[in-house]
């Protein structure tokens with residue numbers, strides 16, 4: 001039976017000011033991939049500066065990409081490690097899925113995030129650094145525990161509250177943010193005390209090093 005309410009990959013999840021598509025589950029066996037990445041990658045705590053204060057996160061990250069790319073955000077320079085066979089393979093798979101939506105992109109970088117438990121999240125932010133270009137294309141593949149992903153409009157409010165769009169990201173699910181999304185919306189992964197297991201997201205990006213400010 002077809003689910004009349006299941007979003008089509010071509011549906012825009014945002015009401016305006018950007019474009020987010022849900023490509024659904026694109027990985028047949030996500031668990032082996034999850035455990036492979038947890039064990040094989042050199043995870044490190046992230047360092048974030050908020051209101052002038054530096055924090056070390058329990059969320060763990062790895063930057064991966066082409067050898068000529070390193071990435072700078074929140075004032076910190078990130079070392080990029082070369083593509084592993086596994087992630088390079090996933091990158092190719094993701095690019096093929098996007099092609100079917102009419103999005104033709106060759107990602108040169110990936111930020112992998114590991115949330116060991118439901119106590120780990122990522123606060124509201126926009127991936128709007130200059131080096132990502134004016135309309136960044138960011139594809140995000142989720143593995144492991146299902147977690148809630150929230151978009152919050154930067155300026156538009158309704159009934160005195162910011163406009164929000166929420167979705168749940170499941171293991172093997174791929175979404176893509178593009179168009180004006182980073183310009184007008186922030187996004188976050190909320191903490192969830194009931195999430196018993198870990199989650200990984202692979203966020204593929206295209207970096208234009210010459211746009212660095």
Ligand SMILES: O=C(O)CCC(=O)C(=O)O
Pocket residue numbers: 111113122127140149187188189200201203
């Ligand atoms: O883990 C996620 O799904 C979100 C990650 C994210 O927003 C980022 O890496 O910029």
Ligand SMILES: [Fe+2]
Pocket residue numbers: 125126127187
């Ligand atoms: Fe992000």
